[in-house]
Amino acid sequence: MFGGGGMNPRKMEQMMEQMGIDVDELDATEVIIRQSDGTELVFDDPDVTRMDARDQQTYQIVGEPTEREAAEPAETAESEETAEDAIPQSDVDLVRERTGASEDDARDALEATDGDLAAAIDYLE
Template sequence: MFRFSPGELKRQLKRLGLKNVDIDTIDAEEVIVRRHDGKELVLTAPQVLIVKMPGGAIMMQVTAQYVEEREAGTEEPSPAFSEDDVKLVAEQTGVSLEEARHALEEAEGDIAAAIMLIEERKQAAEGS
């Protein structure tokens, strides 16, 4: 995923003439944007930077690899696994993060079961 470091953002803002800015990061699981049309955008595994501008204005920069659109108020239950679990399964099996996430969803968060599921699928694909 594209990551924008706070230091790089500060340099870019300085080039634009904004010198006295304070930049913080937030460790977030997801960011939800509620739109006026009754829909929500759900950004999963985001990087959130908060920029405190001179004069008191606040700017937020959010980058995320996964975005889902849904009707407002239809929150889905939190998965029984973390992004670290997804990365672990992907690293152990050599599959994409998305494929690892799907396997973990099918395995209801059980890392070992997700890895076995992926390996079984690989063997079945090789045999066909």
Template sequence: MLRFNPNELKKQLKRLGLKNVDIETLEAEEIVIRKREGRELVLITPQALVVKMPGGALMLQAFAQQVEEREAGLETVGAEVSEEDVRLVAEQTGVSLEEARKALEEAEGDIAAAIMLIEERKRAGEGR
């Protein structure tokens, strides 16, 4: 993947006469750009820099090898949870189906993480 070099960008901006810029690397899972026609561009695992310009203006530079286009308002975060997974987590932990579903949603569909989350909550409840 192409990598940003903040120092090189700073040198280039200085050559353009922009001397007092602050560059920050942005760690992001995705960057969403909402288009006026009701669609979104989603940059998946981008590498990005936020450039703080003199006068308070911000410039964002981003690269991503994977870009998706979708209808605006659709979320990609959070996995769909199957009833089978909900039953499995509920059986393994002894909690209700509703509580198992909530933990699976929080764990983005990861069964092991959901079970660990429930067990941690149980331990925290015992300590009261």
């Protein structure tokens, strides 16, 4: 987990617990970091550790990333996520792929079914 410079890992865990630091390994299959320049760093099958200390969470990602162009601009993704009742573009795309419907029809079906993917697909089929 951490390199303690030769310190006994058990002793290190005890010290961290005394300081109120909690460390958990997460079972992540993929981590994507979207950068402001429109590229993404994609970590497939990474080792992810979350450390909680003083009401703040810190994540450590260990793995070899690949770089790719972002699927959509970061500004669009942020504005989409901040709208409470907005249907995520990824859901619209999934319904379109499964049904062959247009983007507007897929979005309408998702809105009609309160974002339920399976119901939206059934609605269009």
